Amino acid sequence: GAGVSQSPSNKVTEKGKDVELRCDPISGHTALYWYRQSLGQGLEFLIYFQGNSAPDKSGLPSDRFSAERTGGSVSTLTIQRTQQEDSAVYLCASSPPGGRMGTDTQYFGPGTRLTVL
Amino acid sequence: RKEVEQDPGPFNVPEGATVAFNCTYSNSASQSFFWYRQDCRKEPKLLMSVYSSGNEDGRFTAQLNRASQYISLLIRDSKLSDSATYLCVVNNPNQGGKLIFGQGTELSVKP
Numbered sequence: 001g002a003g004v005s006q007s008p009s010n011k012v013t014e015k016g017k018d019v020e021l022r023c024d025p026i027s028g029h030t031a032l033y034w035y036r037q038s039l040g041q042g043l044e045f046l047i048y049f050q051g052n053s054a055p056d057k058s059g060l061p062s063d064r065f066s067a068e069r070t071g072g073s074v075s076t077l078t079i080q081r082t083q084q085e086d087s088a089v090y091l092c093a094s095s096p097p098g099g100r101m102g103t104d105t106q107y108f109g110p111g112t113r114l115t116v117l
Numbered sequence: 118r119k120e121v122e123q124d125p126g127p128f129n130v131p132e133g134a135t136v137a138f139n140c141t142y143s144n145s146a147s148q149s150f151f152w153y154r155q156d157c158r159k160e161p162k163l164l165m166s167v168y169s170s171g172n173e174d175g176r177f178t179a180q181l182n183r184a185s186q187y188i189s190l191l192i193r194d195s196k197l198s199d200s201a202t203y204l205c206v207v208n209n210p211n212q213g214g215k216l217i218f219g220q221g222t223e224l225s226v227k228p
Binding site for chain 2: 108
């Protein structure tokens, strides 16, 4: 079946502009996660959703970052007033329902490569 | 100190070699452990979960030492296709579902 999809695959924007990144999880997956990977760095957790609620937003780097999820499916990560240090690959992952949080496999999308000029 | 630490490598080995990756984690409450594989410019994919008793999947063997907070991955008879970055990943269910990733160890298998 279809995996996690993300759009756009690449985004180049100017400093100060807002961007929206989209994630379509695997159908039926209730948990959805956002991570980012900066050049030469490991993956950094941003936020996760269980259904439409976000129990843990602790990884969001600043109040310029926000995310929402509607209908228990698609999620959008919004970055306002982008800065050059926001340049990274933004990865979305989803996992199926039923398991204890964190124990189930997380399936990653291909990511959105964001470049802020 | 990073919560999950790995030797970044790169590890350059010939085909057929045995290679071992080590990882330490700082949060003693961590309960779930994984190795993920990430190919260049691709997303991470689960290689294997790591169980307390140790587990094997073909040429891959994972070990966990909770007392030392240490995880290992052994690859036997390495193949060219094993070239990738190997990510050590932990989770503390008390912190929800987020995965904590090490920086990864790069492996390059040469003919």
